[in-house]
Amino acid sequence: MQEIYASIVEILGEILDLDPTAIRPESYVMRDLGAESIDLMELAVSINERFAIEVDEEAIFLKSLRPAIETGRCGGGDPAAAVAEKYVFLESPRIDAMLADLTEGPVLQVQDLVRYVRYHTPPEGSHAG
Amino acid sequence: MTDDPPKILILGASCRLALDLIPQLFEHEFRPIFTFRTPKGEERILAKLAQCSGKKAELIKLDLHDPATLANLGAVLKEPPTHLADFAQGDYESLVAGADEDTVLEYFNANISCRAALLKRVARAMLTRRRGRLVFISSAAAAKPSPGQGFYAAAKLACEALYRNLGLEMAAKGITTAIVRPGYVDVGRGRRFLEKEKQTAKKLRQVGRIIEAGNVTAALLFLLLQGGPGVNGTILTLDGGMGLEK
Numbered sequence: 257m258q259e260i261y262a263s264i265v266e267i268l269g270e271i272l273d274l275d276p277t278a279i280r281p282e283s284y285v286m287r288d289l290g291a292e293s294i295d296l297m298e299l300a301v302s303i304n305e306r307f308a309i310e311v312d313e314e315a316i317f318l319k320s321l322r323p324a325i326e327t328g329r330c331g332g333g334d335p336a337a338a339v340a341e342k343y344v345f346l347e348s349p350r351i352d353a354m355l356a357d358l359t360e361g362p363v364l365q366v367q368d369l370v371r372y373v374r375y376h377t378p379p380e381g382s383h384a385g
Numbered sequence: 386m387t388d389d390p391p392k393i394l395i396l397g398a399s400c401r402l403a404l405d406l407i408p409q410l411f412e413h414e415f416r417p418i419f420t421f422r423t424p425k426g427e428e429r430i431l432a433k434l435a436q437c438s439g440k441k442a443e444l445i446k447l448d449l450h451d452p453a454t455l456a457n458l459g460a461v462l463k464e465p466p467t468h469l470a471d472f473a474q475g476d477y478e479s480l481v482a483g484a485d486e487d488t489v490l491e492y493f494n495a496n497i498s499c500r501a502a503l504l505k506r507v508a509r510a511m512l513t514r515r516r517g518r519l520v521f522i523s524s525a526a527a528a529k530p531s532p533g534q535g536f537y538a539a540a541k542l543a544c545e546a547l548y549r550n551l552g553l554e555m556a557a558k559g560i561t562t563a564i565v566r567p568g569y570v571d572v573g574r575g576r577r578f579l580e581k582e583k584q585t586a587k588k589l590r591q592v593g594r595i596i597e598a599g600n601v602t603a604a605l606l607f608l609l610l611q612g613g614p615g616v617n618g619t620i621l622t623l624d625g626g627m628g629l630e631k
Binding site for chain 1: 509512513554555557558
């Protein structure tokens, strides 16, 4: 996990022209680091190239988070459960924190990117072929 | 940035203008990759290469009418091209009110939607190196069509918009675009028209409206090699002033 985090911080530093030491796991990718749409696209391309995984941009950048929350709330349902079902790489405490943080803007943090990559990276020694 | 020769992807390389460009690509030390749609197109490219002192190039089948052929770009894009020149264009000549609807759907799917999918792949590959220069060969018909050219003009205008926005969106990442609108060029479909419409051809020639292929390839090379990043999303029209007329 630490290696994945270090690589993602390096990628973010290059794309956003930031000092990597200024990036923390809790840094908001858009709110704090200033990433825009084109930067997110470059981030997806870089993660794909660095980690050799397919990157679903809708999932990694939580593009449908708010609709998922609304769907979860419909009929008195559980928005946290709806988010967990849609974004399977996120853990419950993080989802709860997101739900409490929605009014301040995009909730995507660096740690979410790390979790996505970690979830989609096969364990060592388990590659086919 | 690498010192390797720049790699250029030429879409629709079997058209006459693209074939005329081939020797100049080698003179400027490009490493070209050519796409073709049909076996005849492949033969034309190979015949031109045979005239280029044994120069080699990669040839790839790419048919905008068959989106599955986009997968053939996979290996090419692993080492992203730095340049792209897009000559690929199908013909569909029909009065708008007389068009076959299925043909229209197929024509726009191929020339606009499939091209958009192609540009997405190429642009994202270029993004990994933060370097790219894409030039679209449009047509003066985009601005000043003749009767029957409505669908051709619509496809060209749509693709111009894609290229312009690509340049707008990705300039900050080192990827820029330009568009060339040739008028009546004395090669390919232009020559066929001029040979058929001799009186029109005579008048056009008298007022300097026939464009030599060399003018177009010179403009393309300028835009590919020297135009960026200042010339971005810009349209360069080569029509001898025809578009200025009322």
